[in-house]
Amino acid sequence: MKLLNDEQKLKTKWIYLISISSLCRKLNKTIRKKRKKHKDPLKPKHPISAFLVYANERRAAFREENKNVLEVAKKYKKTYLEPMEEYKRTKRP
Structure with missing residues (x-):
């Protein structure tokens, strides 16, 4: 297995980011992380059967x-x- 040096890693990272950004521009969307919904601790629980x-x-x-x-x-x-x-x-x- 061939290991990449730091310079090669940086180059491949930039190539990847450029390709993703161009793809996003084509789709007219932005990349966003999905945020986890926070649970309300004060919300009442369901009643027991x-x-x-x-x-x-x-x-x-x-x-x-x-x-x-x-x-x-x-x-x-x-x-x-x-x-x-x-x-x-x-x-x-």
Whole structure:
């Protein structure tokens, strides 16, 4: 691999900059960096879903019964959805 000396690097850099500037003039645009959007730290966060509120309330009790995270998640789902399914069955004609 051939390494360039400082003079050659400078020359190639200028050639590159001249070609880019001529291209920009042709396109009638300027090269600009995209600026990162700043996040507002005071912006309110999205509310927690009903399921997460339910899970947070019962987390300690479910963890005592089951140590496995997968089993705990399945139990959350089952106990959360059962009353809704029953309600849907009774209210539908």
